[in-house]
Amino acid sequence: MRVLLLGSGGREHALALRLAEDPTVEQVIAAPGNPGIAGVAELREVVATDPEAVAALAVEVAADLVVIGPEAPLVAGVADALRAKGIAVFGPSAEAAQLEGSKTFAKDVMTAAGVPTARAHTCTDEAGTAAALDEFGPPYVVKNDGLAAGKGVVVTEDRDAALRHAAECGRVVVEEYLAGPEVSLFVVTDGEAAVPLLPAQDFKRVGDGDSGPNTGGMGAYAPLPWAPSDLVDDVMRDVVHPTLAEMRRRGTPFAGLLYVGLAITADGPRVIEFNARFGDPETQVVLALLETPLAGLLHAAATGTLAEHPPLRWHDGAAVTVVVAAEGYPAPPRTGDVITGADRPGVIHAGTARRAADGALLSAGGRVLCGTATGPDLAAARDAAYELVRGITLAGSHHRGDIASSAIDGRITLPA
Numbered sequence: 001m002r003v004l005l006l007g008s009g010g011r012e013h014a015l016a017l018r019l020a021e022d023p024t025v026e027q028v029i030a031a032p033g034n035p036g037i038a039g040v041a042e043l044r045e046v047v048a049t050d051p052e053a054v055a056a057l058a059v060e061v062a063a064d065l066v067v068i069g070p071e072a073p074l075v076a077g078v079a080d081a082l083r084a085k086g087i088a089v090f091g092p093s094a095e096a097a098q099l100e101g102s103k104t105f106a107k108d109v110m111t112a113a114g115v116p117t118a119r120a121h122t123c124t125d126e127a128g129t130a131a132a133l134d135e136f137g138p139p140y141v142v143k144n145d146g147l148a149a150g151k152g153v154v155v156t157e158d159r160d161a162a163l164r165h166a167a168e169c170g171r172v173v174v175e176e177y178l179a180g181p182e183v184s185l186f187v188v189t190d191g192e193a194a195v196p197l198l199p200a201q202d203f204k205r206v207g208d209g210d211s212g213p214n215t216g217g218m219g220a221y222a223p224l225p226w227a228p229s230d231l232v233d234d235v236m237r238d239v240v241h242p243t244l245a246e247m248r249r250r251g252t253p254f255a256g257l258l259y260v261g262l263a264i265t266a267d268g269p270r271v272i273e274f275n276a277r278f279g280d281p282e283t284q285v286v287l288a289l290l291e292t293p294l295a296g297l298l299h300a301a302a303t304g305t306l307a308e309h310p311p312l313r314w315h316d317g318a319a320v321t322v323v324v325a326a327e328g329y330p331a332p333p334r335t336g337d338v339i340t341g342a343d344r345p346g347v348i349h350a351g352t353a354r355r356a357a358d359g360a361l362l363s364a365g366g367r368v369l370c371g372t373a374t375g376p377d378l379a380a381a382r383d384a385a386y387e388l389v390r391g392i393t394l395a396g397s398h399h400r401g402d403i404a405s406s407a408i409d410g411r412i413t414l415p416a
């Protein structure tokens with residue numbers, strides 16, 4: 001089959017690698033892609049958030065399957081435009097993507113479906129926000145209600161900082177703080193059948209020991225040696241199937257990738273957020289361990305035949321990815337610097353570009369590259385990922401030094 005992949009980040013590079021490897025895939029076309037993706041796909045230009053432009057491109061390249069990487073095209077209705085043309089697409093409708101696009105919508109669905117999550121209030125003015133902050137107490141959690149590319153959340157002990165963030169956002173969701181280690185669970189679904197991938201953990205804060213501001217994600221690992229053995233079954237039963245049923249009941253079935261962000265609290269798993277697409281950088285580690293061909297799986301979800309898909313097969317061992325970020329990130333980063341050491345297997349491109357004059361590889365975003373490696377266990381995978389990172393040179397860049405360390409050292413404990 002011919003697969004059109006939308007997006008240009010590390011997630012899309014990881015997807016492109018696995019799609020290109022699938023024996024049923026004749027050609028991957030990526031739009032706009034990046035220099036890493038160019039190694040396995042033909043690149044095309046498109047405004048990814050323009051539904052008609054994407055649909056026209058899918059027709060032009062005779063795509064049998066379109067895989068939508070980022071959230072913005074989903075919320076813009078790109079999947080709807082493709083379905084209207086009869087093209088198989090992996091990604092939810094604009095209405096279903098509101099599970100990610102609006103925190104308030106997601107809370108409504110969770111409440112209706114009886115899904116365990118933090119108590120929350122939507123607030124639009126200072127008095128309402130202040131009352132909600134005082135009801136839940138510190139640490140304060142204030143979330144921008146709209147799409148914020150993973151950066152709209154402030155978790156702070158500082159009540160004034162919480163109020164300032166709310167004032168900057170306008171409409172926010174203030175919620176109760178959930179204490180416990182976090183898990184990202186990806187679920188492939190056609191709206192009815194649902195197949196969980198391996199749970200992973202990502203690292204949202206910029207600095208070692210979870211210090212500093214939130215980012216899009218600075219690294220990830222899978223599997224989770226500390227996770228309760230029944231975690232995935234419990235989340236499928238208590239979260240995923242009730243949520244999918246509620247979306248069907250509303251007449252807006254969710255088909256695509258349901259990303260369940262969880263905290264494992266003393267009272268059990270609680271949903272922190274839903275996303276409507278693969279997470280970045282967890283995708284890099286989860287797909288590194290997936291043995292089942294990816295295009296067949298996503299095509300089954302896109303065509304409503306997931307119930308007939310064979311059970312997933314996984315490689316033994318573990319995977320770790322470490323993000324190399326540009327100077328300044330997560331504030332507006334320095335870009336345009338020459339990178340060396342990126343042309344090695346396992347180096348995933350996230351924010352890179354080629355200089356037109358000489359083809360040199362340049363930094364072009366906040367998260368620039370991800371060193372991704374597998375190994376027989378987490379320690380081996382971590383060491384191999386850091387080996388890749390040490391081989392990269394980029395002036396001013398930074399990365400976390402402790403990705404997967406707490407899991408390897410047995411320092412992650414579940415609240416009693």
Ligand code: AMP
Pocket residue numbers: 118141143150151152153155175176177178179182204214261272273
């Ligand atoms: P979100 O964009 O909703 O995933 O939030 C980003 C990050 O903020 C999460 O990965 C958590 O680390 C943190 N966070 C969000 N909501 C909560 C909560 N209710 N309790 C504790 N931490 C939270």
